[in-house]
Amino acid sequence: xxxxxxxxxDATTASDAQVAAGRLRWWRxxxxxxxxxxxxxxxxxxxxxxxxxxxxxxxxAFEHARQIxxxxxxxxxYFEAELQRWYLDLxxxxxxxVWNIFYGTAHFVVTAGALIWLYRSDKARYPRWRNTLLVTTxxxxxxxxxxxxxxxxxxxxxxxxxACRIYAPEAAFAAEPGDKSVxxxxxxxxxxxxxxxxxxxxxxxxKAAGLTNQYxxxxxxHIGWSVWSSLVLVPMMRRRWTRALAxxxxxxxxxxxxxxxxxxxxxxxxxxxxxxxxAVVARWLTARFQARQARGGVxxxxx
Numbered sequence: 006x007x008x009x010x011x012x013x014x015d016a017t018t019a020s021d022a023q024v025a026a027g028r029l030r031w032w033r034x035x036x037x038x039x040x041x042x043x044x045x046x047x048x049x050x051x052x053x054x055x056x057x058x059x060x061x062x063x064x065x066a067f068e069h070a071r072q073i074x075x076x077x078x079x080x081x082x083y084f085e086a087e088l089q090r091w092y093l094d095l096x097x098x099x100x101x102x103v104w105n106i107f108y109g110t111a112h113f114v115v116t117a118g119a120l121i122w123l124y125r126s127d128k129a130r131y132p133r134w135r136n137t138l139l140v141t142t143x144x145x146x147x148x149x150x151x152x153x154x155x156x157x158x159x160x161x162x163x164x165x166x167x168a169c170r171i172y173a174p175e176a177a178f179a180a181e182p183g184d185k186s187v188x189x190x191x192x193x194x195x196x197x198x199x200x201x202x203x204x205x206x207x208x209x210x211x212k213a214a215g216l217t218n219q220y221x222x223x224x225x226x227h228i229g230w231s232v233w234s235s236l237v238l239v240p241m242m243r244r245r246w247t248r249a250l251a252x253x254x255x256x257x258x259x260x261x262x263x264x265x266x267x268x269x270x271x272x273x274x275x276x277x278x279x280x281x282x283x284a285v286v287a288r289w290l291t292a293r294f295q296a297r298q299a300r301g302g303v304x305x306x307x308x
Contacts, residue, residue, distance in 0.1 A: 222269075
């Protein structure tokens, strides 16, 4: 191809995107996202800690946690407990409550903000990245359903969702409600920072724990969604410091999920794999649907 020439395929793709962008309606997009998230939450909570009725069987999730720990130990990269212990030993415990709040809020606020800003500022990119988010999240549901995983914060927990009832049942069942420092329940050395230090909402609360799947940890959507948010936001930013801040968001999220003992680092890898798969599938689907719209085919406005 000669210099300055335009690739016909690229031109067609750009034209298709412009046509599709012109057919977007905010109320319809809001409905799509709301329905999808409702289905995601419902399906997510059918498994793991919410899928076994009144008598919670944590043994499968605990066994999977041991598998993850064994893999990380074999790689010489099982360090989450040491990282958390080091951080909590900092002055004022490193203001851990700030990270608890960050963990519970940024995940939703930044993702929703990025999606809204993208819709308002760059409608040509919006369909592909919206679809990437949806496919990535759908992949996560498969992971939650097929591989229930006990997070680090529950490994020394004497409650009904924790592993202490498995490896030290007498100590766990003798523990007072809410007691997190039970002798015999300290094999792994993790602290549930949300339960101990507070911040946003504690899964130690029975009502809160009963609303979500405690073992939906692999893949980590905190990482999947945070990287997605950075990829969406950075091209729309004009200042270096804002782009740097956007790029730092996934790294801050990675630090947070480990220091609060909500994930193993390998869960983050799972989140990246889910995002990568979602991006590939979404690119193909979006291009296919937009081409049909541009050529006067069936007006599929969800692409």
